[in-house]
Amino acid sequence: MMTWKEHLGTEIPDELGREIDIFEMQMELRRQGKLDEKIFAETRLRRGIYGQRYDNGSRHDGVRSQQLSYPSGDVIKGPETLWDAPGMMRIKIPYGGVNPRQLETLGEIAEEYSDGVLHVTTRQDYQLHFVHIDDTPNLMRRLASVGITTREACGNSVRNVTACPLAGVCHTEAFDVSPYAKACSAFLLGHPDAQDFGRKFKISFSGCREEACGLASMHDMGAIAVVRREGGRIRRGFELYVGGGLGAVPHQAKLFDPFLPEEELLPTAQAISRVFARLGEKKNRARARVKFLVAKLGIDEFRKEVLKEREIMPPDERWTAYLPQVPEFQETAVRPPAALNGHQPPPGFEHWVRTNVYRQRQAGYAVATATLPLGDLSSWQARELAVIARRFSGENIRTTVEQNMVLRWISEADLPKLYGELEKIGLGAHGAGTIVDVTACPGTDTCKLGIASSRGLAAEFRRRLGAKFFHLDDSIKNLRIKISGCFNSCGQHHVADIGFYGTSRTIKGHKVPHFQVVLGGQWTENAASYGLAMGSAPARNVPEVLERITGRYLEYRSNGESFQEFVRSVGKKELRAMLQDLLQVPAYEVDSSFYSDWGDPREFSMGDLGTGECAGEVVTLTQFNLASAEQLVFEAQIRLDDRDFAGADSLSYRAMVEAARALVKTEFLDVPGAPDTVVSEFRRRFYDTELFYDKYAGGKFANYLFRRHKSPSQSPTRDAAHQSVEESQLFIEAAHACYERMAREISGVH
Amino acid sequence: MGGWQKLGLKIFLEEPLRAEAQEFIPVFHSWIQNQAVDGHLLIDVHDYSHVHRGPGILLVAHEGNFSLDQGDGRTGLLYYRKQDLDGTREHCIREVFRHTLLACSRLESDPVLGGRVRFHTREMLLLANDRLHTPNSAETFEQLRPGLTRALSGILGRGVFSLDRVEDPRERFSVRVRVRRSFRPGYLLRRLN
Numbered sequence: 001m002m003t004w005k006e007h008l009g010t011e012i013p014d015e016l017g018r019e020i021d022i023f024e025m026q027m028e029l030r031r032q033g034k035l036d037e038k039i040f041a042e043t044r045l046r047r048g049i050y051g052q053r054y055d056n057g058s059r060h061d062g063v064r065s066q067q068l069s070y071p072s073g074d075v076i077k078g079p080e081t082l083w084d085a086p087g088m089m090r091i092k093i094p095y096g097g098v099n100p101r102q103l104e105t106l107g108e109i110a111e112e113y114s115d116g117v118l119h120v121t122t123r124q125d126y127q128l129h130f131v132h133i134d135d136t137p138n139l140m141r142r143l144a145s146v147g148i149t150t151r152e153a154c155g156n157s158v159r160n161v162t163a164c165p166l167a168g169v170c171h172t173e174a175f176d177v178s179p180y181a182k183a184c185s186a187f188l189l190g191h192p193d194a195q196d197f198g199r200k201f202k203i204s205f206s207g208c209r210e211e212a213c214g215l216a217s218m219h220d221m222g223a224i225a226v227v228r229r230e231g232g233r234i235r236r237g238f239e240l241y242v243g244g245g246l247g248a249v250p251h252q253a254k255l256f257d258p259f260l261p262e263e264e265l266l267p268t269a270q271a272i273s274r275v276f277a278r279l280g281e282k283k284n285r286a287r288a289r290v291k292f293l294v295a296k297l298g299i300d301e302f303r304k305e306v307l308k309e310r311e312i313m314p315p316d317e318r319w320t321a322y323l324p325q326v327p328e329f330q331e332t333a334v335r336p337p338a339a340l341n342g343h344q345p346p347p348g349f350e351h352w353v354r355t356n357v358y359r360q361r362q363a364g365y366a367v368a369t370a371t372l373p374l375g376d377l378s379s380w381q382a383r384e385l386a387v388i389a390r391r392f393s394g395e396n397i398r399t400t401v402e403q404n405m406v407l408r409w410i411s412e413a414d415l416p417k418l419y420g421e422l423e424k425i426g427l428g429a430h431g432a433g434t435i436v437d438v439t440a441c442p443g444t445d446t447c448k449l450g451i452a453s454s455r456g457l458a459a460e461f462r463r464r465l466g467a468k469f470f471h472l473d474d475s476i477k478n479l480r481i482k483i484s485g486c487f488n489s490c491g492q493h494h495v496a497d498i499g500f501y502g503t504s505r506t507i508k509g510h511k512v513p514h515f516q517v518v519l520g521g522q523w524t525e526n527a528a529s530y531g532l533a534m535g536s537a538p539a540r541n542v543p544e545v546l547e548r549i550t551g552r553y554l555e556y557r558s559n560g561e562s563f564q565e566f567v568r569s570v571g572k573k574e575l576r577a578m579l580q581d582l583l584q585v586p587a588y589e590v591d592s593s594f595y596s597d598w599g600d601p602r603e604f605s606m607g608d609l610g611t612g613e614c615a616g617e618v619v620t621l622t623q624f625n626l627a628s629a630e631q632l633v634f635e636a637q638i639r640l641d642d643r644d645f646a647g648a649d650s651l652s653y654r655a656m657v658e659a660a661r662a663l664v665k666t667e668f669l670d671v672p673g674a675p676d677t678v679v680s681e682f683r684r685r686f687y688d689t690e691l692f693y694d695k696y697a698g699g700k701f702a703n704y705l706f707r708r709h710k711s712p713s714q715s716p717t718r719d720a721a722h723q724s725v726e727e728s729q730l731f732i733e734a735a736h737a738c739y740e741r742m743a744r745e746i747s748g749v750h
Numbered sequence: 751m752g753g754w755q756k757l758g759l760k761i762f763l764e765e766p767l768r769a770e771a772q773e774f775i776p777v778f779h780s781w782i783q784n785q786a787v788d789g790h791l792l793i794d795v796h797d798y799s800h801v802h803r804g805p806g807i808l809l810v811a812h813e814g815n816f817s818l819d820q821g822d823g824r825t826g827l828l829y830y831r832k833q834d835l836d837g838t839r840e841h842c843i844r845e846v847f848r849h850t851l852l853a854c855s856r857l858e859s860d861p862v863l864g865g866r867v868r869f870h871t872r873e874m875l876l877l878a879n880d881r882l883h884t885p886n887s888a889e890t891f892e893q894l895r896p897g898l899t900r901a902l903s904g905i906l907g908r909g910v911f912s913l914d915r916v917e918d919p920r921e922r923f924s925v926r927v928r929v930r931r932s933f934r935p936g937y938l939l940r941r942l943n
Contacts, residue, residue: 007882054793061783068791070812084812086793104920111922112756112879115815116805117798129796130810132832378804380821383920426802445796459800599797601776 004138008145016144019151023047024137025631031075031083034634039627041078042619046157048090048150049136051078051613052129052446055085062602077133080611086130088446089114089139090153094185095163095178095205096124096399098148100386103397105146107382113139118382120375122439122492123202124162124399125153129446152189154613156197158273161185163205164213165400168331169360169367169408173207174225175236177214179329180265181205183322187266188273193669196277196621198288202245203269206526209239215401216526217253218244218495220290221272224526228259236262242272242302243294246489250530251291254299256306262326266319271310274669277621279305314670331409334394337364338413345416351430351470352419359412366415367408368393369432370422373462374440374455375403377427384425392418401492402439404432435472435479435550436465439492443485443502444597448610450485452502452513452539456598458483464543476550479563480523483515488612494530495521497563498549503536504606510588513539513597513604519549519575520567532567534575540594541582552578622739625662626732629655633728645721649713652721652728656705659735663692666742679709692738701727701734754842754884758830759850760819760875761935767825768866771799771807774818777860778809787853789813816853827854827869830879843876843901848942854935870932871906875916877924886923891915902927905942 005012005021012020026043029035035043053059057068070084077083091106098106106126110118113135114128121127131139140150152158161181168176184203188194194201206214206224216222223238237259244253260268272290279297281288294302356369370385377385385405389397392414393407400406410418422428431437438461441447443454461481469477484491484501493499499518504511514536521531537545557566567575585594596604636651657675660682664671667685671678686692687702694701704727713720775795782792790811798804798817806818806825812833819828829850835842854869876898878884884894895913902911906929916924 001883004882059782059793062779063783066782066785068793068812070791086810086812108881112881115796115798115808115810115817116821117801130815373800376798376801376804378798378801378821380803381801456797459797462800599772599775601779 004141008141011145012141013144013147016149017141019149020137020140020144022628022631023140025634026627027133027137029631029634030077035627035630037076037078039619039623041081041613042155042624043627044077044133044136045155045613046152047136047140048092048153049131049133050088050090050154051081051448051610052086052088053444053448053450053608053610055082055087055448056080056610057082057085058608060602060605060607062605065607078613081613083133087133089128089131089136089150090121091126091128091143091148091150092153092160093124093126093148093399094161095167095181096165097178097182098397098399099395100389100397102146102148103382103386103389105142105148107379107386109139109142110382111379116379118377118379119442120372120377120399120403120405122401122403122441122490123160124165124401125160126399127442129442149189154200156199156619158185158188158191158194158201158203161188161203161205162214162219162401164207164211165398165406166213166358166367167205167207169358169362169365170207170211171361172210173213174227175207176329177205177207177223177225179322179326180223180225180238180262182329184266184269187318188269191270191273192621192665193270193277194273195624197273198276198280198282199285201273201276201290210525212495212523213526215492215495216241216244218246218250218492218527219253220245220276221269222253222526223260223265226259238262238265240268243291243299245289245291246492246494246530247289248286248487248489249291250489250494251295252530253291254294254302256299256303263320263323267310267313267316268306270316270319271306271313274309274313275302275305278309331396332394333365333396333409333411334390335392335411335414337362338411339364340412340415343416346420346423348423348428348430349416349419352428353415355430355434356432357415360409362409364412365408366410366412367406368410368415368418368422369400370405370407370427371429371432371437372404372427373429374438374458377405381425381427385427388418388421388425392421402433402437404437431466431469433480434469434477435481436462436469437480438462439480439482439496441484441490443483443491444600444608447485447490447612449488449612450502451504451606451609452485452515453597453599454483454485454491454500454502456600457500457515457539457542460543460598461546473554475557475563476554479550481546487516493518493521495523495527496531497521497523498546499531500542502539504604505536505538505585507585508587510595511604511606512585512594515539515542517542517545517549517579520564522564529564532572534572535579535583537579537583538585538594539597545579545582548578548582549575622662622666625665626659626736626739629659629662629732629735632658633725633732636725636728640718640721640725643718645716645718648721649716649724652724653708653712655728656708656731659732660686660705663735663738666739675709679705686738691742692734694734694737697734701731704728704731754839754878755834755836756831756879757835757842757846758814758828758877758879759846760821760826760828760877761850761854761869761871762824762826762873764868764870765824769863771818771825772797773863774807774857777857777862778807778816780862781809781856786856787811787816787849789849814849822875826875827857828875829853830877839897840901840904843898844905844942846876847905848939851935851939851942855939858935869935871935871938872929872932874927874929875924876927877922879922881922884923886916886919886921888915890923891925898925905938906933 204214241253396408440458444450482496500515632655639647
């Protein structure tokens with residue numbers, strides 16, 4: 001039968017196609033038990049393939065824990081992660097930009113491999129849930145054919161590079177950051193210096209300081225566009241921040257450079273990556289983000305380390321190669337600019353315009369927000385939205401960190417028609433960026449770390465607030481609610497006016513879902529400040545908590561007092577006292593509804609918590625490179641079986657060079673890939689020093705490499721090719737042993 | 751022509767609906783508690799009722815998903831395979847009918863829903879969740895029509911139904927099965943067995 005690989009053929013870019021083929025081979029190696037489970041876990045994470053709740057084969061059904069017995073038995077795709085268990089696929093979309101064709105493809109794969117729903121995340125990604133790992137290579141091929149890669153969407157890598165969804169059309173920006181976000185994303189994707197992190201690394205781009213924009217303060221690296229007048233000309237640069245982050249211990253980013261010239265953006269990002277890889281924590285996962293390194297060293301020392309690294313880095317033409325194209329980065333409108341014509345608009349239009357339309361800097365054009373409830377979009381809606389985009393917006397669709405989608409470059413005169421079309425497909429809801437537009441991470445719905453049902457609570461808020469939206473005071477309407485299922489903050493609760501995160505309490509032996517109430521976070525000024533925790537309320541009471549807080553704010557606020565000012569002026573003690581009665585839980589016998597969560601009738605349990613994969617597996621760059629060498633020798637074995645002896649011999653040799661390079665990189669990170677250089681460096685650093693020597697075989701295995709490097713066979717026989725494969729395998733084993741000896745010596749364990 | 755291993759079938763609910771979507775959530779959870787569906791490892795329930803033309807309330811299983819689907823603007827029980835079915839085309843169709851009808855029957859008699867859920871079979875939607883092997887084209891339909899007719903005759907009876915392809919090329923290959931009279935799911939199940 002025809003395969004997607006054959007069907008798509010040259011539509012898949014070579015490099016992406018090759019990567020996916022390699023991953024498919026690694027899957028086979030793992031199935032056969034020939035690839036270490038941790039290495040495979042980190043490998044699949046770096047392809048965007050994530051674990052999902054219950055993938056350890058156990059689920060609490062409300063009465064007892066059930067074992068889920070999958071057909072493939074105990075074959076695993078990572079520690080405690082069963083092969084057959086459904087997983088999540090994260091699809092990174094740099095700065096959230098997709099075109100209609102990509103959106104259609106996303107809709108198709110959601111339908112065929114997932115559950116027919118695209119979920120937009122708080123970092124402008126898409127996520128698909130309940131995906132079988134066996135389907136992922138074809139899923140990735142279909143995405144690759146429309147220019148999307150899932151590479152490094154998860155794992156200890158540079159995650160999706162985000163940017164303000166209004167970049168390029170905003171009134172307050174210094175300049176359009178989109179081409180810089182795009183360049184940064186492409187430059188760091190698969191970059192050797194960004195492969196050896198202890199944890200993930202998140203980057204964002206903002207066009208201005210004042211708005212929420214790219215939320216620079218809560219990112220590992222946040223770049224805010226600034227311009228400087230120098231000698232009569234305008235020079236572009238970035239106010240660069242590092243070491244921000246939410247999670248259980250939120251940190252505000254520190255100013256790294258008030259003006260980093262545009263040509264220094266990529267080399268500085270690379271230098272930061274090198275410092276993070278070299279000095280970042282690797283063992284204690286809870287303290288392995290850049291924010292902890294910056295806090296430990298202090299921003300001045302961190303800066304010194306980065307600048308030192310910047311000095312010694314070999315030059316790379318890609319640092320500036322994209323800059324001449326930056327001015328050409330322009331989106332094209334499909335319709336001419338025109339003002340609203342004053343005709344009678346359809347019912348509901350005015351409300352929608354008030355909250356969902358942003359008038360662009362370019363006269364006659366606007367950005368329209370399609371509000372996605374809980375960030376979800378059906379496959380059908382994706383296809384229809386693509387049609388609408390082609391008609392009104394062209395290629396210009398972006399996701400937002402508030403889990404919505406925006407259509408840009410809409411001729412204002414078309415807004416009523418656009419509204420009508422969005423209404424028809426269920427995406428015309430007003431209230432974007434208001435209190436009804438609740439942000440929520442997946443929580444207990446699908447996340448292994450979720451404690452309480454963030455989506456269930458968000459749905460309840462939407463239901464209650466939606467019903468009375470028009471009666472709310474503007475000061476309440478404009479508040480933002482964000483919910484996380486646990487303290488890890490994927491719902492970004494710290495930067496909401498009113499945030500919640502899931503916790504649990506035990507009352508007389510029964511677990512009760514709770515939400516910690518976090519008040520007064522600041523969304524604007526790039527997430528300028530984080531909220532204060534006020535106390536944990538049982539999930540059942542949280543809607544009442546919201547009611548009381550907003551009611552009190554409305555009643556007692558001074559003239560024009562912002563919610564943040566109100567929270568500060570009232571103070572934590574009084575706010576907590578105000579909520580005190582709502583923090584209480586009735587006995588199970590009195591009201592058992594407190595003992596289950598929103599949207600989930602099962603009695604609440606913590607038994608389904610799994611080991612999260614957010615932190616990925618700590619797999620060193622050397623281990624990764626050795627795994628690549630193993631994959632090459634596996635490929636060589638296949639060639640040998642296919643009687644392609646020259647191919648088998650060549651791949652065996654490449655595998656040895658790759659393994660040697662993996663070792664050399666531990667001492668010489670920037671070693672070029674040319675075999676002559678690798679072999680010579682390997683000889684000098686590992687053979688001559690006897691580091692590579694086996695206790696019994698001495699330098700025998702190294703000589704396999706040297707001999708093959710010196711005298712390649714022109715047309716190897718079957719026996720010669722077979723010998724090459726065998727020797728290559730032995731060489732890689734020896735490389736592993738050598739690396740383990742080195743690691744033991746470094747850690748002092750013998 | 752492949753793609754039969756990932757078939758789906760939607761059987762529509764009688765309108766007006768007399769049960770809220772959320773009422774199906776505890777029902778599906780109870781199915782998981784009892785692992786009540788033969789040949790399926792039931793995993794989880796998901797509420798997508800807020801998604802326009804989405805899967806509604808979804809019961810996830812390893813072999814195939816069941817959902818109170820809103821897919822084409824009407825509510826019905828959609829069952830579709832995720833793992834390949836073995837056997838002939840006719841066998842695959844019969845198996846998908848069997849699982850869907852069983853689920854419908856179970857919902858109709860569920861005590862929590864209290865008899866407020868009734869399915870009809872005047873119209874059904876048969877789909878192939880595989881755009882590669884079963885592209886949505888007139889050619890595919892012409893190739894598959896004889897086999898489909900044969901298989902459905904065995905389930906519904908000869909000459910009592912008509913077949914029409916859903917022609918939107920963006921959609922998966924789907925065929926509307928229009929039946930002259932509505933059979934009860936239980937009746938069709940007995941015929942199948």
